[in-house]
Amino acid sequence: MSDLTALLREKGLRSTPHRRAVLHALAEHPHVTAAEVAAEVGRLASGPGAVSELSRQGLYNVLEDLGRVGLVRSIEPAGSATLFELQLGDNHHHAICRSCGAVLDVPCSVGSAPCLDMPSPAGFVPDEAEVVWWGTCAECAAGS
Amino acid sequence: MSDLTALLREKGLRSTPHRRAVLHALAEHPHVTAAEVAAEVGRLASGPGAVSELSRQGLYNVLEDLGRVGLVRSIEPAGSATLFELQLGDNHHHAICRSCGAVLDVPCSVGSAPCLDMPSPAGFVPDEAEVVWWGTCAECAAGS
DNA sequence: CCTTAGATTTGACACAGTCAAACTATGATC
DNA sequence: GATCATAGTTTGACTGTGTCAAATCTAAGG
Numbered sequence: 001m002s003d004l005t006a007l008l009r010e011k012g013l014r015s016t017p018h019r020r021a022v023l024h025a026l027a028e029h030p031h032v033t034a035a036e037v038a039a040e041v042g043r044l045a046s047g048p049g050a051v052s053e054l055s056r057q058g059l060y061n062v063l064e065d066l067g068r069v070g071l072v073r074s075i076e077p078a079g080s081a082t083l084f085e086l087q088l089g090d091n092h093h094h095a096i097c098r099s100c101g102a103v104l105d106v107p108c109s110v111g112s113a114p115c116l117d118m119p120s121p122a123g124f125v126p127d128e129a130e131v132v133w134w135g136t137c138a139e140c141a142a143g144s
Numbered sequence: 145m146s147d148l149t150a151l152l153r154e155k156g157l158r159s160t161p162h163r164r165a166v167l168h169a170l171a172e173h174p175h176v177t178a179a180e181v182a183a184e185v186g187r188l189a190s191g192p193g194a195v196s197e198l199s200r201q202g203l204y205n206v207l208e209d210l211g212r213v214g215l216v217r218s219i220e221p222a223g224s225a226t227l228f229e230l231q232l233g234d235n236h237h238h239a240i241c242r243s244c245g246a247v248l249d250v251p252c253s254v255g256s257a258p259c260l261d262m263p264s265p266a267g268f269v270p271d272e273a274e275v276v277w278w279g280t281c282a283e284c285a286a287g288s
Numbered sequence: 289c290c291t292t293a294g295a296t297t298t299g300a301c302a303c304a305g306t307c308a309a310a311c312t313a314t315g316a317t318c
Numbered sequence: 319g320a321t322c323a324t325a326g327t328t329t330g331a332c333t334g335t336g337t338c339a340a341a342t343c344t345a346a347g348g
Binding site for chain 1: 277
């Protein structure tokens, strides 16, 4: 039984070729759109893994299932489609380049959510603080 | 010349009934979608202000123009359409209720962007730190 | 008043995601 | 190993949100 199969069953999900392919694709390409995951799964279809293509609905179901059990996380940066990445147990934020769209992980120094104290408004109970830094990545800063 | 007219011309934009109506609508209803702005502008059409309805494209143009000159700000919370609000010169963040979707303003204690220091990744130059607190608002916490 | 750059409308279109219902495969049980 | 119920997947239509391009209209300076 492969590692991925064990991981899935541990979370109460059946191990299917498509789920394993999606996890594999996200391990190699973090911060990708659903369409890009589909393309990657499609490429795996040609390889030795022998995965048939996954329908659009099937892809969204897989991503939602994996998200529900905590294996996958999604972010929705302004101006782009939802991006998916593996949830590796750490709490991290993101930095996004306004020029090329690159998404970088930024480790959270605090560790557990909500990592940022919230001033006012009284009565609101935060369970997560989501932080996105917008700016220019090293490559784009050098190239300009 | 009304205040809104003065404000628009100060920013280099012509003062049109639709632009004034959009500013007026956002002043009364912060954090609304484009569709809600359109509905509100439509309501003003019946009142004494005598504004004709605004086409969808026209609305997006107005919102973009107002955004470009700094009168309007938009946020795109995960799971909802773009929300618009007046840009009042302050730097604030948002708290969003997972239960009812309410959006609350959270004043930024630092004031000027980027208000949050960024640990690593070296080379990335941030110009803005966007923070969203997710949780439960006072009403929903009380009602549960 | 006239003019014209700037503002708005119109209608077609694209993308990202959702819904419902039919169909298929996993893996527990015999 | 074969059977079967349930979990997973496909199909196809559909919706919401936003964009493009080209024609038309209007605010406001001269």
